Amino acid sequence: xxxxxxxxxxxxxxxxxxxxxxxxxxxxxxxxxxxxxxxxxxxxxxxxxxxxxxxxxxxxxxxxxxxxxxxxxxxxxxxxxxxxxxxxxxxxxxxxxxxxxxxxxxxxxxxxxxxxxxxxxxxxxxxxxxxxxxxxxxxxxxxxxxxxxxxxxxxxxxxxxxxxxxxxxxxxxxxxxxxxx
Amino acid sequence: xxxxxxxxxxxxxxxxxxxxxxxxxxxxxxxxxxxxxxxxxxxxxxxxxxxxxxxxxxxxxxxxxxxxxxxxxxxxxxxxxxxxxxxxxxxxxxxxxxxxxxxxxxxxxxxxxxxxxxxxxxxxxxxxxxxxxxxxxxxxxxxxxxxxxxxxxxxxxxxxxxxxxxxxxxxxxxxxxxxxx
DNA sequence: CACTCCATGTAAGGGGTTACATGATTTA
DNA sequence: TAAATCATGTAACCCCTTACATGGAGTG
Numbered sequence: 001x002x003x004x005x006x007x008x009x010x011x012x013x014x015x016x017x018x019x020x021x022x023x024x025x026x027x028x029x030x031x032x033x034x035x036x037x038x039x040x041x042x043x044x045x046x047x048x049x050x051x052x053x054x055x056x057x058x059x060x061x062x063x064x065x066x067x068x069x070x071x072x073x074x075x076x077x078x079x080x081x082x083x084x085x086x087x088x089x090x091x092x093x094x095x096x097x098x099x100x101x102x103x104x105x106x107x108x109x110x111x112x113x114x115x116x117x118x119x120x121x122x123x124x125x126x127x128x129x130x131x132x133x134x135x136x137x138x139x140x141x142x143x144x145x146x147x148x149x150x151x152x153x154x155x156x157x158x159x160x161x162x163x164x165x166x167x168x169x170x171x172x173x174x175x176x177x178x179x180x181x
Numbered sequence: 182x183x184x185x186x187x188x189x190x191x192x193x194x195x196x197x198x199x200x201x202x203x204x205x206x207x208x209x210x211x212x213x214x215x216x217x218x219x220x221x222x223x224x225x226x227x228x229x230x231x232x233x234x235x236x237x238x239x240x241x242x243x244x245x246x247x248x249x250x251x252x253x254x255x256x257x258x259x260x261x262x263x264x265x266x267x268x269x270x271x272x273x274x275x276x277x278x279x280x281x282x283x284x285x286x287x288x289x290x291x292x293x294x295x296x297x298x299x300x301x302x303x304x305x306x307x308x309x310x311x312x313x314x315x316x317x318x319x320x321x322x323x324x325x326x327x328x329x330x331x332x333x334x335x336x337x338x339x340x341x342x343x344x345x346x347x348x349x350x351x352x353x354x355x356x357x358x359x360x361x362x
Numbered sequence: 363c364a365c366t367c368c369a370t371g372t373a374a375g376g377g378g379t380t381a382c383a384t385g386a387t388t389t390a
Numbered sequence: 391t392a393a394a395t396c397a398t399g400t401a402a403c404c405c406c407t408t409a410c411a412t413g414g415a416g417t418g
Contacts, residue, residue, distance in 0.1 A: 002275045009282040019369050032277040039406065041371065063414060064370060075286070082279045082289040088298040089274045091339045094183045096213040096332050098263045101190040103328035105256070108263040117269040147284035150353055151277050154346050158272050161342045165335050172331055184377080200397050220378065222399060244386055245398060
């Protein structure tokens with residue numbers, strides 16, 4: 001149940017509408033905690049019921065547009081949750097299942113898909129590197145910026161690992177299974 | 182819907198009961214595709230309905246114990262799925278949300294939790310290293326072993342990345358926020 | 363006037379988690 | 391004979407995904 005907390009964090013950073021949240025998510029917290037707009041609207045409604053956030057019609061905006069603000073109870077909840085202990089994230093990768101199937105039943109022609117994913121990981125890495133250059137190249141950084149940079153570095157390290165590993169996977173599959181197919 | 186395929190793979194490797202699958206999962210595919218025994222029983226029942234696997238009472242075993250075998254349709258499905266293209270795994274880490282909350286509202290005392298997770302990641306890494314020594318230190322490896330090793334290396338690289346990153350996170354949080362809590 | 367973007371939502375279905383339930387077999 | 395382990399399952403709940411629905415506002 002931590003999408004709620006991701007939303008609370010985003011609202012603390014800057015109060016806004018569900019639509020704005022959905023878009024901002026794609027470019028910030030969404031990099032490491034993805035959510036669709038349907039999830040976001042549902043959780044916002046629940047949090048309003050619970051008294052964690054309040055909504056008000058935006059004047060001068062489009063009809064029906066709301067702005068969400070955090071309430072004291074929401075702030076308390078965010079602090080309570082942040083201090084809570086939880087299981088660290090697990091690796092959960094369907095490609096590893098595919099590879100194990102390949103090992104069990106014989107070559108399944110996974111190299112094409114591996115190449116496709118390699119390109120995606122490289123692209124994601126390039127995106128992160130661009131953000132790094134744009135936002136964090138000027139030292140010294142504030143405490144806030146330093147933590148944001150730390151978060152970005154988690155993404156960079158993850159994608160770098162993926163890129164390297166995927167290259168190794170391709171090398172091994174191609175070694176054992178020459179150009180044919 | 183890829184738990185079914187993980188189960189098919191495991192059954193191809195060695196036909197067995199749902200209970201055995203649940204236990205074997207914890208020590209093989211479960212490292213990168215976790216599932217509880219309830220999920221496993223449910224998916225096995227569905228796959229039997231679909232004609233992907235067959236079950237038969239085990240003679241000489243405990244009452245009610247079944248053995249699942251893969252059927253031709255299951256094998257076909259496994260191959261079809263393996264060749265399918267899909268989105269690569271996403272990073273999804275609640276700690277990054279917590280850090281962002283910390284950046285937004287001020288120090289939340291995350292170092293204790295980071296230390297706890299660091300220890301868990303180091304422990305997981307040690308487990309993987311032990312498997313590496315035990316199963317993959319004698320060269321050359323068969324194609325199957327080479328792929329199993331590749332899968333293990335995905336886990337090793339992931340945990341190594343986590344360990345390094347978590348240490349960096351601790352350094353940054355402690356720098357800005359001296360011993361006091 | 364049609365198209366796109368803004369902005370909100372409902373509904374259905376699947377997957378995952380947790381709690382609970384049942385009974386047989388081995389082990390102390 | 392009591393406890394632990396083997397072995398299977400049901401039920402409830404929540405989260406996530408996908409498809410569908412609605413209508414206003416700006417743009418060509």
